[in-house]
Each structure stands twice: as structure tokens, then as C-alpha cells.
Amino acid sequence: MAQFKVNGQSRTFDGDPEMPLLWYLRDILGLTGTKFGCGMGLCGACTVLQNGKAIRSCQKQMGSVAGLEIMTIEGISAHGPIGVQKAWAEVNVPQCGYCQPGQIMQAVSLLSSKPKPTDEDIDDGMSGNICRCGTYQRIRAAIHQAAKETA
């Protein structure tokens, strides 16, 4: 039986090892902030942190989560909005908002490895996350703002 942590809480799982982490989070734990967009790791809507690094939860099978620490959008929001989320709100990034939890998780991961990202760093780091409403310009601005405020 696999043991792992989700948002700091210990969890076990003994179901279908092929079940993607995405559907475990959404349907079993009810953590629906992690979104389903493509099921193929192409859009980034399902992005969560695995030991602090962004991964696509639709590509992570439950058979391989033992010992991992998974953080979802609910986890980072547990004590109110963090800097990235505040920047997102200040820049008024979201339109429909469906992709934004994934975008935010990706941005958190990016900023943890590059606290002062350039435009190019942001393009490189964020281009796996699709926003169909087209909020990219504001995402870029919000990441710069978050970087500035945490400096």
C-alpha cells in the first residue's frame, strides 16, 4: 500500500495503480482545484507540486507516488492567498479561470527555481500551460510582480 502526503496530510492508496494522480485528487479526495484539461500532459491544467516541483498530475500514476509530497492549489491556499495568488488577483489575470490553478502552481515552481525570472524564463517555464482565454500577457506581468514583491 502506497504511502504519501497530499497537502501535508498522510495518505494511503491501494486502488488501481494506473489511476492518474489527477483523478485520485479530484474524485477520491475531492480536491477539485486541480483541473482536467487534456489527459495527456499537453495543457498543464492539472499541474501540482511534487516535492516542490511542478508536475502534470494526469501523467503521474498512483503506482508511483509512494513517499512523495504532493501539494495542490488547495494546499498552497490553506492559510490565505500566497504572493503569487495575490499578484494574480492584483493584475486581474483570470478570465474564465479554469486553467489558473495550474498556471499558479507552475508559477510557484518557476519562482522557486528562478526567483527573478526574465521574460524568456517565464516563456520557457510557462509555455506548457495553455490558457484558451489568452491571459498570457497578464500571467507574465503577475509573475514579475510576484517576483518583485517577494524580493
Place this chain on the structure above:
Amino acid sequence: MITVEKPDIGEVSVENASRRNFLQGMLSAGAFVLCVGKSSLLAKAVGEGATVTSLSNVSGTVVSVDAAVFHPGVFLGIQPDGVVWIVAHRTEMGNGVRTSLPRILADELDADWSRVKVIQGDGDEKYGSQDTDGSHSVREFFDTMREAGATARLMLIRAAAEQWGVPESQCVADPVHIVSDKASGRKLGYGELAALAAKQPIPKKEEIKLKSPQEWRYIGKPAPGYDVTEVCAGKPLFGMDVRVDGMLYAAIAHPPVLGGKVKSVDDSATLKVAGVKRTLPIDPFTPPHAFQPLGGVAVIADNTWSAFKGRKQLKIDWDNGANASYTSADYKKQLQETARQPGKAVFSSGDPDAAFTKGKIFEAEYFAPHLAHASMEPPVAVADVQGDKVTVWSPTQNPVGVREEVAKALGLKKEDVTCHVTFLGGGFGRKSKPDYAVEAAVLSKKTGKPVKVVWSREDDIKFDYYHSVAAMYIKTALDDKSMPQAWLQRSVFPPIGSTFDKTATYGSAGEMSLGWDVIPFDVPNFRSENGQAVAHVRIGWLRSVANIYHAFAVQSFANELAYNANRDPYDYLLALIGPGQTIAGPKQPPEVAEKYPYDTKRLRHVAELAATKANWGKRKSGNGWGMGIAVHRSFLTYVATVVEVEVDGSGSIRIPNVYTAVDAGIVANPEMVRSQFEGAAVFGTSIARTGEITATNGVIDQSNFSDYPVARMNDAPVHVDVQIVESIAPPAGVGEPGVPPYVPALCNAIYAATGKRVRELPLSRNGFS
């Protein structure tokens, strides 16, 4: 932000029936709405046995009841604590409508926006149109929202005057959320006045005084999205997030070809998949398909993944039916051939036949393929059928349509179906079509449990209501200054009407009005035509609809004319528009014709604004750099767009800047308008660069973002500048008008940069990436 604690139904004050009967029309009954968690009220509303477990913040929990102490109409209520509830009756899908419409009401009410709770309205005719498409939310409800707010304000003022025993004229709603007695300085808050105001008769319309634009406190002022904090926290707001106790999950194997049927199914492997409960057939539709389910085989499971996995194990033998003959490459040739032949006249002015006997002929053909909506949230819905009552939670642009279609499919009355509207993870027109909600209802009836139908991305792209493919032909007769004296244009596309009438082959007047029946140019002799096309896939409306291909053709052609004349494309475009005139066209409904004349002065003005901001003409185009311009009026809004491109030797495109100017009349929230036009540039980039749906033997060739790519951050425009014309003209659309001029402006920029003319979309078919 949108959650309310309690309510204890025992404390809710309900207005008596006679009062409700008294309130008619815009201010009709059923005024108030509560947002509740696991309350008895909700349990009652959703039927026995279906307790919603994780919807504390979701619009799906909303129940409309006559529960406010003061509720003068269907759109608002005020409670004794001073909280003002405003119903958002139209759909939030990134359009900002949960912010813009309530702020219009709050403005006339002189309410403190920080004390407003926005509540999502269920599907209900009492609100008027809830079809959130066609960019008409603000346009259609601007006056209604203002009158609703002003009515309540007047009743609050009268209540205060009565309480103080002073003339009404002595009382003002000032500064905000308060009524003040100008003489004594006494004040009563809206909450304190709620119960008294509820006793006031509803004022007659002529008694209501609307503010002048100078007095507006919210209208025209930028405001962030009402729900931005919840959205960024990943709260369960969307249709995909709805969870109901005891809910089953379904994935459906749809017929690969439109109109196909199941011949036989072997589900033995499916039933061995852990979590799979059973499989169930869904009947094929009876033509026309309209909003009916496509049919197929549903896999019912206790989670989404098991349903998907089980579906993969189905062995289905399909009868593909007549549309198996459809291959888009052959079909394209047919459309193009039809576009070369005379078609049905749509509109004409002057004497084009005579004019074409003179001058030099200049002509061109254009083509644009089918597109899929690909909203980030694929279609999804939860339905719970309890006897002859149905509750549906759906991301939908068309909640009354959900009720009608579910009722029809289950043999019930519309009144038996409740539709809670969730947030939409994008809509773009796809979620105007409630087929997926009907699927959930059909399966809930068959299983006796609440059922959530989840479409995968592959389902979404392979079984869409596609934006139409179109072939277009334009011919002009040019005078000795290379200006057109006669203009003929013909477009051919399988019409949206084919979805509702299997014999429909011509575009409707509505589709023709989307950028084709007239042109905004000063050309004395003109004719527009339309040719026939038979549909082989479901045709629907996608953001901006036929304007996309029509503007692509007309605005590309205008650019070709400029180069033909050896003139600067912007100067030539202004010459085509001329000094400005009111364009005559097919007869419009009087409310449109009078309020929204087609005034090309406004189009010229936005062209000038965009070109000036872009520093048009300051740098010489060529050698892989260029600017393109296009103008278009759609949804009654005038837009000009300049796109700047860099194209490298391998054909790779970079878009450093886009300059857009917009005249949409009065705008409710310029911040949202800006967002819509920024997004439209990205949406347009997706269309132009790679947007293409094709079919082979009736089967759609694309399936996911791998083969139907959409713009990512690294290929989207880097910077989109949006100028909004200050105007007191009546409000027009903003969600869609940004897309149509963007695509030709980009293609025109590519021509300026490379000398390569794009007449067939997408760019990926022209050696660009």
C-alpha cells in the same frame, strides 16, 4: 465571497402571494436568491437523496427563493444587515459578466460594491434571455439593470422619507448605501431601511430617474473580476467540480461519424475494469440532431478514470451511415467550385452588373477551415433524476435550453427540470449546446442515481459543433486610380441552420449579417451572394462566428487591393472607408436600426487610433518584419487592429505587438473589455496559426492539443495594447468583436514582412509556424 452562512429557513421572510402577483414584468416575482451549503432548503430543491457535498462556493448551490426582506424585482434583494444581493442571470465564462452587469445595477442603486454579493441565477424565464452568446449581455440588459437599481433606490428613499415624515425630495441616496435627509443630516442605512422599503409600492417606470453618465460611480470605471480570489484559490466553481452524494461517473463512446449507430457491443473487458459498474446504450438522435445526444455507449463507473479506462476496452461495431462519405479535402474543392459560380443574392446596391463591364477586374479566393472550440473545461454535466423531477448542474451558456432539452429527452415538462449554472471553464459557443447535459439526464434516469458525464479532450475535439468551413470569392472592377467601382463577394459554408434543419444549405440572414451582407467601404456598386453547402458534421457557433472567415476574406482582399494600387495599406484602407457614411443594408429590427446605425466614421476613427498608436509607417516593412492592419464591425462594435510580426527564414512567426482600438459605445467595465481584446488576439492567433479541423471518411482527424494546437505563451502576441473609445453611444458587444479583424491583420502583416499572401488558413498550411 459568494458564500452565505445559514440561512435558517425559519427566519426567512417571504413576501405574500398578493404582493408577488402585483409585481409584473421586469420587476416580477421571485426576487431573491440564497446561496447555501447543506441546508434543508437545498436538499428540498435538489430532491430527496441528493445532498451536494462540495459545492459550498459553487453557483450550483444557488436556490432562488423569495427570501430577502426587500426584493423589488428578480435581480436584487437587500437584507437587514445591509448586504445587497444581485443576481447574475447570465453565464460567467471569462466574459466578466458576473462583474459587469451587477455593477450596473449597483451603480443606479448607489450601493457599496464591497457589500454586494453576486448570486448566480438558475435557468429561469423570469430573468429574460440567459443565452450568453452573441456578445449581448450588457447591450441587452444595460437598461434593465439600471432600472432595477434605480427602482430599489427610489423605494429606499421613499421609505426613509416616510420614516422621517419629510418630503421625498428632501432625501437622497448619499454618499453610498445610505439615505440622507438633506435638511437634518439624519441617515439610515440600506439595511435599516430594507423592511420599510419592502412596504413601498413598486414605483411606475416614469417615476424612476436614472443617473446621468457624469453621476456614474461604477459604469465605465475599471474593476477586477468579482470572483478573482476564489478562482485563484482553486475553489470548486466549475461544472467539472460538481460533486453530488452517490454520484456515478460516465464516459461515452460516441459514434465516430455523425449519424452513426451501434451495430453491436462487446463490453466484457470493460466490465472487468476496477470501478466500472455497467454499460448503457444511449439512443442515436432523430435528425435533425439539434441538441440531442449523439448516441453511443456509456460506461458507468465510480470515478472518472475508471469510466475512461473502461471505455477504452469497449469493442463496438459501428454503422457509420451516410456521412462516412465525408472527406474534408474533397469537400473543400466542392466549396471552392461553388464559390466560383453565381449564388443566391444577399444584398446589393447600385448597379454592379453594369459597373463590372468597365474597369480592370481584380479578384481573389479565400478559404478557412472548420474550427473546434476547445474550451479548457471539456463538456461536463451532472444530472439527478428523481421521479419526474430533474436537477442539472451544468456549465452552460443556455440554461433554459438545458431545461427544455432535458425535458424533451425524458418526456417531462420544462418546469420539472431545474438547471443550476456553474462557472464555465470557457464556452466560446460550445456550451450553448446542451447535448452533454441531456446525456447526464438520460443516464441518471437509467441508473436511478445522480450521474456526472465527463467528456475527455478527445471527445471535445472529435464531437464538437464545429465552426463552419468557408470558401469565399471576391471580385472588383477598379477605376484608373485602382479604387473599386464594383464589388461582388460570395461566400459558401455549411450553415448553422443545418443543425436544426437537415435540408438547410444556405446561410441565414443572421450569418450573412456577420460581415458579409455589406462592406464598410465607399463602393458605389455592390453585391453579396451566398452559395449552397451540405453539412456533414454538427455545425455550431464559435466566438465571433461567421465574422471570422468573412473578415478574413474582406480585410485580406482590401490589403491586396492596396498593394495592387502601390499604396500604403493603411492609407488605402482609409480611402476605401471614405470620409464615413451610414451603410445601408438588409432591413434590421427597428431597435437595432435606430440605436445602432452602421456608421463608418466610427470605423475610420478606430483605424486612425490603432495606426497612430502603432506608429504606422515609421518603419519600412520587409526583410521579415511587417505590420498589417484590418478593421471590422461585429456585434455592433467597431474595431481596428494592427499586428506587428517578425518572420524568420524558416517561417517561424513572432508577434511582438498588437494595437487594437475599440468603439463599443458605453462600456460597463473597461478592465473586462481590455481583457476580452487581449484574449481575442490570442484566440485569433490560434485560429490563424494552426486552427484546422479536417475529416477523413466522416471521422474527425484531430483529437487533442497535440494535433489541434492552440496558442501558448511562447507563440502568443507578447504585448496587446487596447484603446477604448470614450463614448455615450448605446453599449455594444465586447466578447467577440476582437477576433475577426485580428486574423487578417496578422496575415496582412505577414505579407508585409515576407511578400507571401495567405489566402487559405491556417498559416501552418502556408509554410509558417
